[in-house]
Amino acid sequence: MRGTNRRRFLKGAGATGIAVGLTGCVGELESYLGGSDSPDDGNGNGTGNNSTQETDESTPTDDGQEGEVLVDFSNGVEDWYDLDSYGSFEAISEVRNGEQGIRLTAGEDEPYVGAVTAFSEPIDLRGKSLSVSFMAMSPQNHRLEVQPVAPDQGNLLRLNRTNTGPLGHWMNLDMGATGERGDPDLSEVYELRLIGRQRSQGQTIDMAIDQIRVLDAPDTGKVMLTWDDCHQSHARAFEIMEEFGFAGVDGVITHAVGASSRLDTGQLRQMNSSGWDIVSHPHPQGSGSAVLTEENWSESEQREIIENSKNWLETRGFEEGAQYYIAPGNTRDATNMELLREYHEASISYGGGNIGLPVTDPHTVGRVNGTNLDAIQRYIDLAEKYNQLVAPMWHSIGDSPEADITEADFRALLEYINSADVEVVTMSDLVG
The missing domain is CATH 3.20.20.370 (Glycoside hydrolase/deacetylase)
Incomplete structure (x- = not known):
């Protein structure tokens, strides 16, 4: 990966938090959104600098936020690729954190839009949580999915968040698991996928992300x-x-x-x-x-x-x-x-x-x-x-x-x- 501001958690680091700076009413609501967001519901659509340091992921970093930056789009979207034929994505400069972000858009007749990036060396996300700096402009009810692919497309973790607003407001989403495909091994994450969904509303999708951070999960x-x-x-x-x-x-x-x-x-x-x-x-x-x-x-x-x-x-x-x-x-x-x-x-x-x-x-x-x-x-x-x-x-x-x-x-x-x-x-x- 190109660039110098991406943080990678390399294979073998385990859950110790060693970071290396490298390149690169509800029932009615669920019916409206097209079914319960229950685990394994099949909503996942598949298709540098080598110095190390110990980090405490639960404490604020120099920029006042918790965790270590995994993705910050400092190089725009040059390392990202289409997940499927739906929608499109582009780099944006009007962001809350960092210099740039990614904007995911899709038309009314497109159920989702996805972008994927690959790592030449595996990222270790064992014992970790992912927090996404996120804003949606459309639709009111929307869903963001982050998929660590570990180690291949047959083994991934689905981290989802359905929101019912607010629109036009930056916030952090602490992504939680809703299901798995296969038996993901989070010590070997080779891809990361971002998917925005309209949840069958017939509305356009317009979402932005400017950072994804990694934090130490608690013991329980x-x-x-x-x-x-x-x-x-x-x-x-x-x-x-x-x-x-x-x-x-x-x-x-x-x-x-x-x-x-x-x-x-x-x-x-x-x-x-x-x-x-x-x-x-x-x-x-x-x-x-x-x-x-x-x-x-x-x-x-x-x-x-x-x-x-x-x-x-x-x-x-x-x-x-x-x-x-x-x-x-x-x-x-x-x-x-x-x-x-x-x-x-x-x-x-x-x-x-x-x-x-x-x-x-x-x-x-x-x-x-x-x-x-x-x-x-x-x-x-x-x-x-x-x-x-x-x-x-x-x-x-x-x-x-x-x-x-x-x-x-x-x-x-x-x-x-x-x-x-x-x-x-x-x-x-x-x-x-």
């Missing part, structure tokens, strides 16, 4: 159990989770607390005292969309909604949980994201897969639908294998047809988690 994968809307059935979920010693995250609609079908403040305080995070999940009162975007709410209206929800939590003893936010409707725009960065330490939205650890952008933590027990168990297997986070979400538990998960399935899931080599965490554990 993590699971975060999240519940939305403070439904009364969450009290039963709390009781079952207490049997296993697990704490969770409950997103509260503050004006609904105490209603006949909702938790009251006493129940929320009991959960909080057992380690749960009671977090902001604002739904405006009266008429109007719960999705906080400028299409529905002005910046000043959004600010008031976010402030009121956070203040309600803080004044009722949930100060820690008030620092965190679950996006109503799992959709955000750039205005909303900027407000969240102002008011909250971290926020959660839809992610369509696991999340790489450590979290480099606390406002891009993603969740998956928790209604499919088999799918969630496969996500847990991947989180355990690659030391990542899986964050399933539910609205309700019980035996009614409207419930997201039955008590029997939920208990079976907790037993599966309990037997796995993973740690159950809350938002405050994760980013606090």
Whole structure:
């Protein structure tokens, strides 16, 4: 590879972090996106300077970001090639980090666009996570996939992230595994593929990446159990989770607390005292969309909604949980994201897969639908294998047809988690 700013992790370096500078609502949403983003869902379309130094991937580097640069497009896209006949890519200079980036574009009738680069010597990504500096301009609901090919096309890891916005906003995506082809050996990564998808919406694809960074993954994968809307059935979920010693995250609609079908403040305080995070999940009162975007709410209206929800939590003893936010409707725009960065330490939205650890952008933590027990168990297997986070979400538990998960399935899931080599965490554990 040409250039001097690419970082390579060479075969034999293992997980020690030796770097060499060388050249070169969710159920409805998943239906809309064309199916559940479950592991192994077949969405992957296949077709210098030799000085070394020890690095701590979890600490900021000289540019203030975590990890080591693997790809920075300092030479533009001269080392990148078409993955398939769909779409095209080009170098761009208007970027957040570094000097240049890559722009991936495709037309309305093209399902994806891909670019691939090859390494003359294998990169070692064992025990590593990849974080991508990313911005999408179109479509609103989009998916980025990064595929380390290890060592050949029959053996690769699928790292995916589905976003429901924001558009026109740079952010870091901590890429999480959703599936594998063959038996990838991450000590021998010979190719890296970037794929942008429109998710069957009939819209153009327009995405940009300016850096891909490598970080040391933690020693243990993590699971975060999240519940939305403070439904009364969450009290039963709390009781079952207490049997296993697990704490969770409950997103509260503050004006609904105490209603006949909702938790009251006493129940929320009991959960909080057992380690749960009671977090902001604002739904405006009266008429109007719960999705906080400028299409529905002005910046000043959004600010008031976010402030009121956070203040309600803080004044009722949930100060820690008030620092965190679950996006109503799992959709955000750039205005909303900027407000969240102002008011909250971290926020959660839809992610369509696991999340790489450590979290480099606390406002891009993603969740998956928790209604499919088999799918969630496969996500847990991947989180355990690659030391990542899986964050399933539910609205309700019980035996009614409207419930997201039955008590029997939920208990079976907790037993599966309990037997796995993973740690159950809350938002405050994760980013606090």
